[in-house]
Structure formats: structure tokens, C-alpha cells
Amino acid sequence: xxxxxxxxxxxxxxxxxxxxxxxxxxxxxxxxxxxxxxxxxxxxxxxxxxxxxxxxxxxxxxxxxxxxxxxxxxxxxxxxxxxxxx
Numbered sequence: 001x002x003x004x005x006x007x008x009x010x011x012x013x014x015x016x017x018x019x020x021x022x023x024x025x026x027x028x029x030x031x032x033x034x035x036x037x038x039x040x041x042x043x044x045x046x047x048x049x050x051x052x053x054x055x056x057x058x059x060x061x062x063x064x065x066x067x068x069x070x071x072x073x074x075x076x077x078x079x080x081x082x083x084x085x086x
Contacts, residue, residue: 006048010073017051018074 009015030048033040041049059067 008074010070012069014070016070016074017048017055019052019055 006018007015008018030045033045034049059070062070
């Protein structure tokens with residue numbers, strides 16, 4: 001299992017999927033596997049991708065203020081403000 005956290009819990013308790021270059025167990029990005037080697041996708045990879053789609057849909061439906069809060073917190077790589085990686 002990859003040591004890279006796939007989730008980030010924000011200060012308000014909500015949990016969001018990380019969408020960056022998340023390596024899988026073989027240390028290649030999930031995006032690369034999806035594009036070039038989809039036969040290598042695991043069930044965990046599929047569920048993570050589904051959560052990214054759901055998070056995107058949620059961001060499109062929320063208020064501008066909430067969207068800015070979430071994006072700001074997801075960009076915070078220092079984990080300050082009560083957010084933490086999972």
C-alpha cells in the first residue's frame with residue numbers, strides 16, 4: 001500500500017480526495033495508469049477515482065464561498081488550520 005495519503009481531512013471535519021499525482025502501489029501515478037494501463041487499476045483505485053468525480057460534482061454545486069474554502073484548504077500543504085492527511 002502506498003504511503004501517500006489519498007485523502008485530506010479539512011478543519012471542518014469534511015474529507016476530500018487528493019487529486020494530485022497520487023502514486024499507486026507501483027509508484028506510478030493513478031492518472032498514468034488510468035490513461036495507459038487501465039488493466040492495472042485496482043478496486044481501491046476505482047473507488048478513489050469515483051470519489052474524485054463525486055468531489056468535483058460537490059464543488060460545482062456548492063456556494064462560491066464554500067468552494068474557495070475547500071480549494072484553499074486542499075492547496076495548503078503545511079496541514080495548518082486543523083487539516084490532516086489520511
